């Protein structure tokens with residue numbers, strides 16, 4: 001039987017994506033990963049009971065990076081399923097990188113390294129050459 005423990009109040013519900021009927025909490029973003037970790041897909045009954053107990057006592061949950069990785073894999077956000085950046089996003093990032101600063105491409109790459117690996121790699125593929133072009137351009141401007 002499916003069971004998921006609410007990360008906010010410790011009540012049980014059947015599906016980890018459902019709204020908690022006890023407190024109305026709905027997991028979003030990283031919270032969905034935590035919600036999955038607190039479900040029967042990841043924990044057995046005993047572990048779920050223990051987690052619910054901790055949450056009810058107000059003890060903080062501190063999932064490790066490895067646990068987050070496992071949740072991401074289970075929820076399908078890895079290289080094979082991440083659709084990456086759209087063409088418009090890539091063109092926008094490239095134009096921005098060349099005309100203003102390559103920093104956003106680097107930020108995207110770092111920011112999405114775990115959650116959106118394909119998008120992050122695409123951003124990196126833009127960031128590296130546009131940084132080189134950017135530096136070369138400014139050296140040319142400064143050094144004349």
Ligand SMILES: [Zn+2]
Nearest residue numbers: 006009020023
């Ligand atoms: Zn709740």
